[in-house]
Amino acid sequence: MRKSVLSLTAAVCLAVTGGVAASLVVATSAAAQDKYPSKPVKIIVPYAPGGATDIVARLIGEHMRQDLGQSFVVENKPGAFGIIAIEEMARAKPDGYTLMVGNVSTNAITPVLFPKKFKIDYVKDVVPVTRLVDIPEFMVATTKDFPPQNLKELVDYAKKNPGKVRYGSVGVGSYPHYDAALFAKRAGDLDMVAIHNKAGASGVINDLVSGDAQFAFLNVASTAPMIKAGNLRPFALVNHARLPDYPDVPTMDELGYKGVGTIAWQGLFAPAGTPPEVLETLFKAAGKAMQAPAVQEAFKKQNFNVVPSQSVAEAKTWLAGEMKTWKTIADEVKIELAE
Numbered sequence: 254m255r256k257s258v259l260s261l262t263a264a265v266c267l268a269v270t271g272g273v274a275a276s277l278v279v280a281t282s283a284a285a286q287d288k289y290p291s292k293p294v295k296i297i298v299p300y301a302p303g304g305a306t307d308i309v310a311r312l313i314g315e316h317m318r319q320d321l322g323q324s325f326v327v328e329n330k331p332g333a334f335g336i337i338a339i340e341e342m343a344r345a346k347p348d349g350y351t352l353m354v355g356n357v358s359t360n361a362i363t364p365v366l367f368p369k370k371f372k373i374d375y376v377k378d379v380v381p382v383t384r385l386v387d388i389p390e391f392m393v394a395t396t397k398d399f400p401p402q403n404l405k406e407l408v409d410y411a412k413k414n415p416g417k418v419r420y421g422s423v424g425v426g427s428y429p430h431y432d433a434a435l436f437a438k439r440a441g442d443l444d445m446v447a448i449h450n451k452a453g454a455s456g457v458i459n460d461l462v463s464g465d466a467q468f469a470f471l472n473v474a475s476t477a478p479m480i481k482a483g484n485l486r487p488f489a490l491v492n493h494a495r496l497p498d499y500p501d502v503p504t505m506d507e508l509g510y511k512g513v514g515t516i517a518w519q520g521l522f523a524p525a526g527t528p529p530e531v532l533e534t535l536f537k538a539a540g541k542a543m544q545a546p547a548v549q550e551a552f553k554k555q556n557f558n559v560v561p562s563q564s565v566a567e568a569k570t571w572l573a574g575e576m577k578t579w580k581t582i583a584d585e586v587k588i589e590l591a592e
Contacts, residue, residue, distance in 0.1 A: 289349055289531050290323040297353045298329050299338035304453075305388055305474060305555075309519045310354035312551055313385060316542035321534070334426075335359025336370055339522075343378040347526035349535060354385070356519045358428055361575040365583060366426050366590055380525045381568040382535050385543065387558040388517040389473045389492035392436070392505070393485045397464035404488040404508055407468060408440045415444035421457035421466030422449050426590050428515040429457070432470035432491075434586045436513050461485055472517055473499075474555040491516055496556055518560070520572070532565050 294317075298310045307329065314325030330338040338353055339360070345351030364375040373379075394401060401407040411418045420437075422430035430447060437443040448466040450456035454475045460466035462484045473496070479485040487502045491514030495504060505514045521539055523532060542548055543559045552559055562568035 289534055290321055292350065293324040293326055294349065295351050296325055296327050297338045297342050297351065298327055299331060299335035299353070299355055299359045300329065301331050302329050305472065305517070305557075306354055306356050306519055308551075308555075309385055309557075312548050313354070313521070313539060313542045316545045316548055317535075317538045320538045320541050333370065334363040334367055336363060336367070339363075339375065339379065340371065340373055342522065343373045343375075343524050345524055347524040347528075349523065349527055349531035351524065352382070352535070353522040354519060355522055357515060357517050357575065360520060360522060361572065362426075362428060362431075362579050365576055365579045378525050380523050380527065380532070380565075381562075381572045382521040382523050382532055382565060383539050383562040383568050384560055384571055385519045385521055385539065386552060387493075387560050388519070389490060389496060389556055389558070390432070390470055390514055390517060391473055391476050391480075391487045391491070391502070392432075392468060392470050392489040392514065393461065393476050393480065393487050394468040395461045395464050395466070396484055396486050397462065399464070399467045401488075402486070407488060408443065411437075411443040411445055412441065416446060418443070418445045418468070419448050419466050420445055421460045421469035421471075422447055423453050423457055424449050424451060426588060428517070429470045430588065431582055431586055432514050433468075434588060435582060436470075436510065438586060439510055439513055458485070470514055474557070477556075489514075493558070498556060518575075520568070529565075536562075536565050536568075 296310050296314050298307050300306050307327065310327050314327060317325050330341060335355060335358065339355070342351055342353040364371070368375070392404065394407065401410045420433040422433060424430065433447065437445050448460055450460055454471050457466065457469050457471060458476065458479055461469060462479060468488070470491070476485055480487055487499060489508055490496060490499065490502045490504045492504055495502065505511070521535065523535065540561050543561055549559065562571060
């Protein structure tokens with residue numbers, strides 16, 4: 254009888270401890286699944302490979318991988334002013350596994366200029382995680398058969414030759430288009446002609462070098478080779494301060510054109526509804542990535558400024574401010590847009 258009781262007691266203990274062990278296994282497994290990230294993360298880029306936004310996404314993604322232990326895979330989804338990429342990201346499950354690296358064009362200007370083109374509510378469905386980098390811009394002029402040597406001479410020349418000065422742009426409603434149009438307005442309602450090139454910055458640069466266009470607003474990184482070659486001349490810089498590589502090029506602010514020109518920032522975005530703890534993990538990982546020596550060196554070579562947000566909350570305030578600024582610009586410079 255004593256033996257039977259002992260056997261029964263042992264069996265009960267085994268069942269209880271076995272159950273506890275099983276519970277621990279389940280709990281551990283659930284915890285592993287809950288830890289973010291537990292699988293690869295997709296970063297959508299609204300442009301083809303090779304451009305500034307694509308470069309930023311791949312650099313940041315690689316160093317976030319090193320920090321978080323999961324791959325950050327870039328998928329390029331160009332087209333429709335960035336709307337294709339934005340909508341795919343915004344409609345994804347808000348779990349931190351589908352993100353987007355966008356820029357001032359796609360994530361501030363497009364929502365302001367083309368709200369009817371969206372099938373989502375951009376303000377409600379998209380959340381910024383952090384600002385990443387600022388990309389300075391030059392006002393550059395061709396050196397081919399164009400007399401002005403600086404911005405003041407450009408203004409004087411345009412006043413004396415109404416309707417004959419041609420500026421390049423990457424398309425109607427693009428920020429280089431608005432930058433030049435706003436400059437013309439602020440300089441005294443100058444009468445100038447827009448030359449649009451759908452091939453992007455490279456197409457505009459070709460137009461400048463050939464003399465088809467005579468000046469344009471383009472980012473520093475894309476224009477640097479032609480400036481060094483003597484085919485383009487920088488008249489002014491759009492940036493927080495002068496660049497060490499171009500100490501003699503004054504900023505637009507210095508020249509009396511405060512608020513004219515666009516610093517082409519890049520930012521990291523996620524679907525609205527992404528858990529706060531996941532957004533915080535991404536925010537911290539992106540911040541660490543931007544401080545990595547290899548990333549800093551790569552950005553420095555391109556004259557990119559690292560400008561992370563102070564917090565996820567601050568990033569939201571920043572984006573709202575950018576959209577407000579572009580609403581003001583669009584109201585001041587009336588450009589006819591195709592809806």
